[in-house]
Amino acid sequence: MPYVKIEVTRExxxxxxxxxLIKGTTDLISDTLNKDPHLTHIVIQxxxxxxxxxxxxxxxxxREKGITANKK
Amino acid sequence: MPYVKIEVTRExxxxxxxxxLIKGTTDLISDTLNKDPHLTHIVIQxxxxxxxxxxxxxxxxxREKGITANKK
Amino acid sequence: MPYVKIEVTRExxxxxxxxxLIKGTTDLISDTLNKDPHLTHIVIQxxxxxxxxxxxxxxxxxREKGITANKK
Amino acid sequence: MPYVKIEVTRExxxxxxxxxLIKGTTDLISDTLNKDPHLTHIVIQxxxxxxxxxxxxxxxxxREKGITANKK
Amino acid sequence: MPYVKIEVTRExxxxxxxxxLIKGTTDLISDTLNKDPHLTHIVIQxxxxxxxxxxxxxxxxxREKGITANKK
Amino acid sequence: MPYVKIEVTRExxxxxxxxxLIKGTTDLISDTLNKDPHLTHIVIQxxxxxxxxxxxxxxxxxREKGITANKK
Numbered sequence: 001m002p003y004v005k006i007e008v009t010r011e012x013x014x015x016x017x018x019x020x021l022i023k024g025t026t027d028l029i030s031d032t033l034n035k036d037p038h039l040t041h042i043v044i045q046x047x048x049x050x051x052x053x054x055x056x057x058x059x060x061x062x063r064e065k066g067i068t069a070n071k072k
Numbered sequence: 073m074p075y076v077k078i079e080v081t082r083e084x085x086x087x088x089x090x091x092x093l094i095k096g097t098t099d100l101i102s103d104t105l106n107k108d109p110h111l112t113h114i115v116i117q118x119x120x121x122x123x124x125x126x127x128x129x130x131x132x133x134x135r136e137k138g139i140t141a142n143k144k
Numbered sequence: 145m146p147y148v149k150i151e152v153t154r155e156x157x158x159x160x161x162x163x164x165l166i167k168g169t170t171d172l173i174s175d176t177l178n179k180d181p182h183l184t185h186i187v188i189q190x191x192x193x194x195x196x197x198x199x200x201x202x203x204x205x206x207r208e209k210g211i212t213a214n215k216k
Numbered sequence: 217m218p219y220v221k222i223e224v225t226r227e228x229x230x231x232x233x234x235x236x237l238i239k240g241t242t243d244l245i246s247d248t249l250n251k252d253p254h255l256t257h258i259v260i261q262x263x264x265x266x267x268x269x270x271x272x273x274x275x276x277x278x279r280e281k282g283i284t285a286n287k288k
Numbered sequence: 289m290p291y292v293k294i295e296v297t298r299e300x301x302x303x304x305x306x307x308x309l310i311k312g313t314t315d316l317i318s319d320t321l322n323k324d325p326h327l328t329h330i331v332i333q334x335x336x337x338x339x340x341x342x343x344x345x346x347x348x349x350x351r352e353k354g355i356t357a358n359k360k
Numbered sequence: 361m362p363y364v365k366i367e368v369t370r371e372x373x374x375x376x377x378x379x380x381l382i383k384g385t386t387d388l389i390s391d392t393l394n395k396d397p398h399l400t401h402i403v404i405q406x407x408x409x410x411x412x413x414x415x416x417x418x419x420x421x422x423r424e425k426g427i428t429a430n431k432k
Contacts, residue, residue, distance in 0.1 A: 001340050001347060001357050003147055003185060007259060007291045008321065015122050015130070017320050022125030024316040029294075030359055032308045033301065039342070039357050041147060041185065042125035043079060050231050052289050053238030053258035054327070058231075059289060069289050069327050071318055073196050073203060073213050075363055075401060078173075079147045085177065087266050087274075092176045094269030100168040102215055104161050105152065111198070111213050113363055113401065114269035115223060124145050126183070131145060141145050141183050143174055151403060159338050159346075166341030186341035187295060194375050197382030197402035205379075217412050217419060217429050219291055219329060219367045224393065233392050240388040245366075246431055248380045249373065255414070255429050257291060257329065268361050270399070275361060285361050285399050287390055303410050307421075310413030330413035331367060 002029050002040045009059055009069070010046035018044055074101050074112045081131055081141070082118035090116055146173050146184045153203055153213070154190035162188055218245050218256045225275055225285070226262035234260055290317050290328045297347055297357070298334035306332055362389050362400045369419055369429070370406035378404055 004025055022042045029035050049060035059069075076097050094114045101107050121132035131141075148169055166186045173179050193204035203213075220241050238258045245251050265276035275285075292313055310330045317323050337348035347357075364385055382402045389395050409420035419429075 001185060001297050001335075001342055003187070003295045005293045006317075008317075008323075009289050013321065015132075018122055019125075019130050019133075020320045021316065022130055023128045024320070025313060026125060026128035028309065028312040028316065029296075032305050032312070033296065034359050035296075035357050036359050037127040040127065041145060043119055043147070044123040044125075045119075046123075047259055047261075047289075050234055051260040051262075053235075053242060053260075054289055055253040055256065056239045056242035058235050058238055060231075061235075069323050071322050071324050073153050073191075073198055073401060075151045075403070077149045080173075080177065080179075081145050087276075089176050090266055091269075091274050091277075093172065094274055095272045096172040096176070097169060098269060098272035100165065100172065101150075101152075104164045104168070105157065106215050107152075107213050108215050109271040112271065113361060115263055115363070116267040116269075117263075118267075126145055141179050143178050143180050159348075162338055163341075163346050163349075166346060167344045170341060170344035181343040184343065187335055188339040188341075189335075190339075191403055191405075194378055195404040195406075197379075197386060197404075199397040199400065200383045200386035202375075202379050202382055204375075217329060217369050217414055219331070221365045222389075223363045224389075224395075225361050229393065236392045237388065240392070241385060244381065244384040244388065245368075248377050248384070249368065250431050251368075251429050252431050257289060259291070263361075270361055285395050287394050287396050303418075303420075306410055306413075307418050310418055311416045314413060314416035325415040328415065331407055332411040332413075333407075334411075 002033070002035055004029070004040070004042045006042065006044045007047055008044070009052050010048055013046060074105070074107055076101070076114045078114065078116045079119055080116070081124050082120055085118060146177070146179055148173070148184070148186045150186065150188045151191055152188070153196050154192055157190060218249070218251055220245070220256070220258045222258065222260045223263055224260070225268050226264055229262060290321070290323055292317070292328070292330045294330065294332045295335055296332070297340050298336055301334060362393070362395055364389070364400070364402045366402065366404045367407055368404070369412050370408055373406060
């Protein structure tokens with residue numbers, strides 16, 4: 001009976017990327033814990049940049065300064 | 073001091089249905105646990121169909137295939 | 145596809161009361177939104193009294209002062 | 217590794233107020249628990265008035281009756 | 289800035305399985321959304337069987353009846 | 361009607377520190393948004409080190425390597 005919530009900043013996540021996250025997480029849980037996918041629910045929640053704070057700053061401010069969350 | 077979060081797919085839930093969920097959940101908790109309703113908060117969160125995954129598929133895709141969540 | 149989280153203070157909630165909350169919430173959602181109960185998951189989370197704050201005070205402190213959450 | 221979710225009703229919270237909440241919560245956790253702010257994430261979620269229930273009533277209905285959440 | 293919460297029933301999930309879930313989810317998000325893993329936090333929450341309800345029944349009751357969540 | 365959830369790793373947070381977090385968060389919200397503290401609920405949830413993942417690793421593993429979350 002797994003339930004997964006994925007929270008990410010709203011920065012152009014596509015429908016295809018969401019499907020990849022949903023399929024990938026469901027498969028990971030199914031493979032690791034042997035859970036029936038029909039009992040696995042995944043919810044993605046996109047958060048506005050003004051509403052996410054990191055290190056005491058709004059992400060919208062960090063982005064204005066050119067600071068991204070991209071992989072190095 | 074109860075707090076309840078109800079997450080449902082965004083598929084035309086009306087204001088009246090939300091009020092029914094809020095009143096019903098508050099009464100259920102009050103009747104079962106003897107809690108003062110003035111300490112009970114209920115939050116409903118509607119989730120876009122692209123953002124909810126079930127059995128590894130986006131609900132938006134399931135709906136396109138004619139698969140609903142309706143009671144049988 | 146509903147998911148419900150019920151958070152209450154840990155103050156002797158019995159197994160039977162939990163079952164009543166689970167059955168009642170599932171029925172309420174099924175009756176109100178016509179949702180298949182096989183797609184409805186309910187999670188109850190009990191919170192220690194030191195870990196719940198109300199009006200700026202720990203509930204454990206409120207209880208020591210004789211302030212309950214009981215219905216009036 | 218703290219994560220904080222702040223849920224408030226959507227009633228005109230400004231960008232500056234959000235920044236104040238983010239900075240204040242991050243500092244509070246850093247000062248109290250000695251946590252590195254670079255490991256602290258804060259998420260603010262605004263909830264529509266129809267979607268928040270208090271004492272068994274939608275907040276939108278409470279507001280129509282002139283009942284606010286303002287400090288006395 | 290992703291944050292992920294994974295809720296599963298407490299049924300003998302091992303430390304190694306948790307590590308697999310954490311590594312797998314972080315990699316999935318990094319690969320799909322190009323996110324820096326140093327900004328990705330995963331929280332696993334195990335839920336007692338009396339506290340998870342499915343189809344209106346406590347999972348502890350379902351297990352007593354021999355109904356599992358195993359993949360078919 | 362604010363509700364706040366604070367998730368931190370379980371690493372010896374004291375009752376007094378929890379009270380400081382509860383009082384501080386409630387005051388911050390009251391001062392910033394003019395909210396009545398009697399409508400503000402704060403929930404602290406401590407997470408076991410095996411259950412929190414950061415940068416793809418369990419925090420328990422990071423701590424064994426001597427990597428802390430302390431402020432620099």
